[in-house]
Amino acid sequence: MAPPLPPASPEPDAVPRQRRSRRKEARPGELLDAALQLFVEKGFAATRVEEVAARAGVSKGTLFLYFPSKEELFKAVVRENLAGRFDEWNEELDNFEGDSAELVRYCLHTWWERVGMTPASGITKLVMSEAGMFPEIAAFYQQEVIEPGHELIRRVLQRGIDRGEIRPLSMEYAIYSLIAPMIFLLMWKHSMAPCCPASIDPIGFIDNQADLLLNGMRVLAPSAAHRP
Template sequence: MMDTGQSEPKWRRRAEDRPDEVLDASLKLFAQNGFAATKVEDIATEAGISKGAVYRYFSSKEEIFESLVKRAIAPIAERTEDLARTSHEDSAVLLKAVLTVAATKLSDPDTLALPRIVLQEASRFPELAQTYRRQVIDRAIGALELIIEKGIARGDFRPVNARLAVRNVIGPLLAHFLLGQTFGIDREASASPHSFIESHYDILMRGLMKPETGEPQ
C-alpha cells in the first residue's frame, strides 16, 4: 500500500498504545492549563478518543498524574535506590553519577513539568504532592542518604548529618532547572546540564570530602 505520509488515525491504533496517548495528552494540558482547569473531556479530545475510553484506562485525573510520575520519574528513583544498596563504586563517583542522571532527566521539560505542577497545585490537591513524595522524593532522599552514610563509613566523606546534607544535594539541582525553565534565567544552561553538574559537584565535594591529614575538619 502506498505511504501517503499521513499518520494513522488515533482510533485505529493499537489499544495498548492508548494509555500512553492519554498520558501524553494529559501532561500537555496539565502543563499548559493546570491540573484543576483540565477536564477529562479535554484530555479525551487531545488524545483523540472518547471520554469513556479515558476512564477505561484511568479512574481519575489523580490516577493519570500518578501514572505520569511512575512513567517519567519513578524509574530513576528506583534505579538510584538499587545503586545505593548494591554499588561498590567510590562514594563520590557514585554520587556524581546519580546527580548526572537526575540532571539529564530534569533538563527534559516534560519531566520538569511534573514537579512544577505539584508546586502550583499542592494547596488545592495535596494528594498530588503526596503521590510525588511517595513515588519520588522519599525514595530519592533515602537513596542519597544511604550513599552519603556509606561514604562516611568508608572514610570518603567527613561525618555530617546525612539527612540534612541531602537537602544541599537536591536543592541546588531543582533550583537550577526551575530558574531556567520557569523563569527563563540562563535557560540555555538548564537545557545543557553538564556544566552545572560539574560546578555543583565541585562545590558539594569540597563540603563532603574528608580533609587530608593536617587540614582543619
C-alpha cells in the same frame, strides 16, 4: 504441474482487528504522554480530561476506561515517569564501583539526563505550585517520589561515610543540600528560562554544584588539600 496457489488472503476484518488490538494496547501510553504534556503546560487545575483525550486521539469515555479520574491519571503519570524508576536507580547504586565523588557527580548528571531534560522535569514545579490547592496530590508525591528520593540520597551519602570518603554529616540537611540545586534548576527551566536573557548551562551548573558540595569554598592548606 500446477503452479502453487497464492497465500490465502486474511479474512476481511482480520487486518482491522489486528490494528484495533495494537491501537488499544497503545492507548494507556498515549494518554499518559498527552497528560504529561498538558499537566506541564497548563498545571493540574487547568488541565481538563477532555483535552487529554483529544490530544491522545480518543474520546473522554475511553480515557475513563483506563483512568477513573483526573487525580488517578496524574498519579499514573508520576508513577510512569518518576516513582516507578526507583528500583532501577537503587540497583545502579548497588552496582556502582567508583568512589563517592564519582558517585555524586554520576547521580546529578544521570538525574538531569533522565528527568531534567525530559517533559517529566515539569512535574516538580507543578506539585510545588499547586500543593496548597490539592493536598492529596502533594501527599501522594511525598510518598511516591520525595521519600524514596531521600532514601536513595541517604544511601549515597552513607556509602561515602562508611568508606571513609565523606565525613559524618547531619544527614537530613545533607540530603536537602544535594536536592536543592536540582530543584532550582527545574524551577528555572520552567519559569525564568523561557523569558530571561541570562541563560544557565545545566551541565556547567551541576558540575559547579558538585564541586561546591564535595570541596566547599574555602582554600585548603596544602596538607589538607590532599586528604580524601
